Amino acid sequence: MPTIEFENVSKIYDEDTVALDDVSFTIDEGEFVILLGPSGAGKSTMLRVLNGLTQPTEGSVRIGGKELQGNRSEVGMVFQEHYLIESKTAFGNALSGALSRNGLVRSALGLHADADKMTALEALQTVGLLDEAGQRAESMSGGQKQRVGIARALVQNPEIVLADEPVASLDPKAARDVMRYLKKAATEQDLTTITSLHQVNIAREFGDRFLGIRDGEVIFDGDADDLTMDEMDRIYYGETKSGETIPTGAASGEVGETDAEADAATDGGGRA
Numbered sequence: 001m002p003t004i005e006f007e008n009v010s011k012i013y014d015e016d017t018v019a020l021d022d023v024s025f026t027i028d029e030g031e032f033v034i035l036l037g038p039s040g041a042g043k044s045t046m047l048r049v050l051n052g053l054t055q056p057t058e059g060s061v062r063i064g065g066k067e068l069q070g071n072r073s074e075v076g077m078v079f080q081e082h083y084l085i086e087s088k089t090a091f092g093n094a095l096s097g098a099l100s101r102n103g104l105v106r107s108a109l110g111l112h113a114d115a116d117k118m119t120a121l122e123a124l125q126t127v128g129l130l131d132e133a134g135q136r137a138e139s140m141s142g143g144q145k146q147r148v149g150i151a152r153a154l155v156q157n158p159e160i161v162l163a164d165e166p167v168a169s170l171d172p173k174a175a176r177d178v179m180r181y182l183k184k185a186a187t188e189q190d191l192t193t194i195t196s197l198h199q200v201n202i203a204r205e206f207g208d209r210f211l212g213i214r215d216g217e218v219i220f221d222g223d224a225d226d227l228t229m230d231e232m233d234r235i236y237y238g239e240t241k242s243g244e245t246i247p248t249g250a251a252s253g254e255v256g257e258t259d260a261e262a263d264a265a266t267d268g269g270g271r272a
């Protein structure tokens with residue numbers, strides 16, 4: 001399993017949009033990392049750079065010591081929108097994760113190797129959906145669909161799984177279920193996993209390590225114990241122009257609210 005290295009990575013979308021600003025960090029194999037940060041902080045850009053979907057403007061990204069070039073098949077992606085084929089079964093959708101190995105034509109013709117079919121069933125078992133393998137996606141709940149999305153990523157046989165706000169559209173219970181299965185898969189298969197999340201409570205429950213991103217910079221890197229209220233404020237609200245940390249707690253609500261809720265609290269006044 002590879003180590004992920006970001007070295008002085010910047011991504012500038014246009015002259016004044018610096019999405020990543022000289023970011024450096026290393027993630028060891030098997031780590032379950034959660035990206036936190038306000039909207040527009042650069043979390044998705046970081047995941048897209050890692051997946052080879054976006055090229056960094058400067059710096060280098062290495063996976064297992066190799067410079068990242070183009071789309072990487074060892075990187076499985078789970079999206080906020082699950083992008084399942086609604087008319088297909090959970091099994092059919094999971095199996096489509098083998099596309100990158102088998103090619104479009106073989107997959108379109110349904111010419112899947114028995115080994116791939118077995119992998120798809122195993123992946124569905126990992127996410128607790130083996131009994132629903134024959135159920136069409138259109139009749140599944142949002143949480144179940146997202147778990148099929150994870151199974152599809154697992155069928156790709158990845159070494160790294162990236163999940164971009166995988167539970168954003170789910171209620172708290174379904175969100176926890178999805179995260180539980182994602183963590184289970186990561187633990188069982190020793191996957192390096194990076195997930196961006198807005199739900200801080202859920203993040204704290206499942207993350208081993210947290211990267212706090214703000215204005216394209218990693219301003220926090222630590223575990224749940226390090227992720228204090230002060231640090232949450234720094235990640236979500238930043239510092240004053242004079243460099244002072246904004247006073248903690250004033251109208252920010254508790255650690256555990258989503259940043260949207262925290263923003264709402266701020267909008268309500270109290271944080272100067």
Ligand SMILES: Nc1ncnc2c1ncn2[C@@H]1O[C@H](COP(=O)(O)OP(=O)(O)OP(=O)(O)O)[C@@H](O)[C@H]1O
Nearest residue numbers: 013017018019037038039040041042043044045046
């Ligand atoms: N394709 C693009 N073209 C131009 N600017 C972009 C593009 N994608 C993202 N940006 C900008 O880059 C910055 C970082 O965006 P990014 O989507 O990475 O943040 P994020 O932390 O994932 O936000 P969110 O939590 O809202 O998804 C933002 O200012 C955003 O507007």
